[in-house]
Amino acid sequence: MALKTSPPVFRFAPSPNGLLHLGHAYSALLNFDTAKALGGRFLLRIEDTDLTRARPEFEQAIFDDLQWLGIKWEEPVRRQSDHFADYQSAMGKLEAEGIVYRSYLTRSDIKRIVEAYEAKGCLWPRDPDGAPHFPGRQHEEQNAHDGDSYTVRLDIDAALRKVGRNLFWQEASDNHFSKVTNVMAEPAKWSDIILVRRDAPASYNLAVVIDDAIQGVTHIVRGKDIYEATSVQRLLQELLGLPQPAYYHHSLICDDNGRKLSKSRDDTSLASLRAGGATPDDIRALVGLTGG
Numbered sequence: 001m002a003l004k005t006s007p008p009v010f011r012f013a014p015s016p017n018g019l020l021h022l023g024h025a026y027s028a029l030l031n032f033d034t035a036k037a038l039g040g041r042f043l044l045r046i047e048d049t050d051l052t053r054a055r056p057e058f059e060q061a062i063f064d065d066l067q068w069l070g071i072k073w074e075e076p077v078r079r080q081s082d083h084f085a086d087y088q089s090a091m092g093k094l095e096a097e098g099i100v101y102r103s104y105l106t107r108s109d110i111k112r113i114v115e116a117y118e119a120k121g122c123l124w125p126r127d128p129d130g131a132p133h134f135p136g137r138q139h140e141e142q143n144a145h146d147g148d149s150y151t152v153r154l155d156i157d158a159a160l161r162k163v164g165r166n167l168f169w170q171e172a173s174d175n176h177f178s179k180v181t182n183v184m185a186e187p188a189k190w191s192d193i194i195l196v197r198r199d200a201p202a203s204y205n206l207a208v209v210i211d212d213a214i215q216g217v218t219h220i221v222r223g224k225d226i227y228e229a230t231s232v233q234r235l236l237q238e239l240l241g242l243p244q245p246a247y248y249h250h251s252l253i254c255d256d257n258g259r260k261l262s263k264s265r266d267d268t269s270l271a272s273l274r275a276g277g278a279t280p281d282d283i284r285a286l287v288g289l290t291g292g
């Protein structure tokens with residue numbers, strides 16, 4: 001008797017903080033087409049933990065744009081702001097392990113520490129996005145004040161000691177996951193990442209691993225701009241005992257100057273292309289995905 005296997009689960013997870021552009025269309029269509037081709041499921045998730053930037057009108061625009069493109073998703077859509085309790089309970093687990101801490105240092109405190117160090121002629125380490133590494137919890141004591149706002153950070157050294165071995169994730173060479181290689185996660189490149197923001201109960205990295213696990217996502221197809229963050233997401237999966245999906249990080253759609261498209265530029269938004277008379281087939285052709 002043949003073993004019954006569950007279908008692969010794909011998802012598209014935009015943030016409602018601007019209008020979707022061609023890059024989002026490419027990612028959403030690639031996920032949707034691949035799910036269909038592999039007999040899988042396709043989910044949509046609204047990543048709105050950043051309450052200062054998320055807007056209901058952008059959420060509605062996501063639904064409108066995707067529907068116009070001919071994409072169909074399962075209901076109900078998971079909206080992160082409806083599930084803050086899930087992230088809090090995961091944080092409780094990490095707190096109990098003693099591997100997270102409250103950080104009161106502000107951006108300007110960090111800048112001051114880094115500048116003082118670099119004034120001596122030494123380079124302060126940077127993360128893959130070019131931001132200075134967090135100075136570490138030993139800098140907290142003298143700044144900590146009850147009542148001040150704080151972020152909660154992962155103590156990366158303590159977390160790595162707890163895991164005690166190298167971690168790997170599976171990276172596919174194409175969106176059909178025909179060939180998969182193991183990539184070593186290097187979460188220390190990011191230093192003590194933020195898990196709970198000053199203005200939001202969960203950071204992107206924390207929410208994304210919890211949601212992917214809760215929604216049973218097995219295949220993550222997303223842009224190369226998130227490739228490096230996979231290292232910390234893999235670590236968080238390990239610390240929280242979550243299953244590991246397989247990944248394919250696709251190329252990005254760039255502008256004429258070779259820069260990735262941005263939500264702040266309106267000329268490549270799907271809404272403005274549609275208003276200018278473009279059809280869903282035109283969008284497919286523009287991103288090189290014909291015949292979905």
Ligand code: GLU
Pocket residue numbers: 013014015047208222226
């Ligand atoms: N919400 C993220 C974004 O808008 C996507 C995260 C992911 O696919 O893991 O870029």
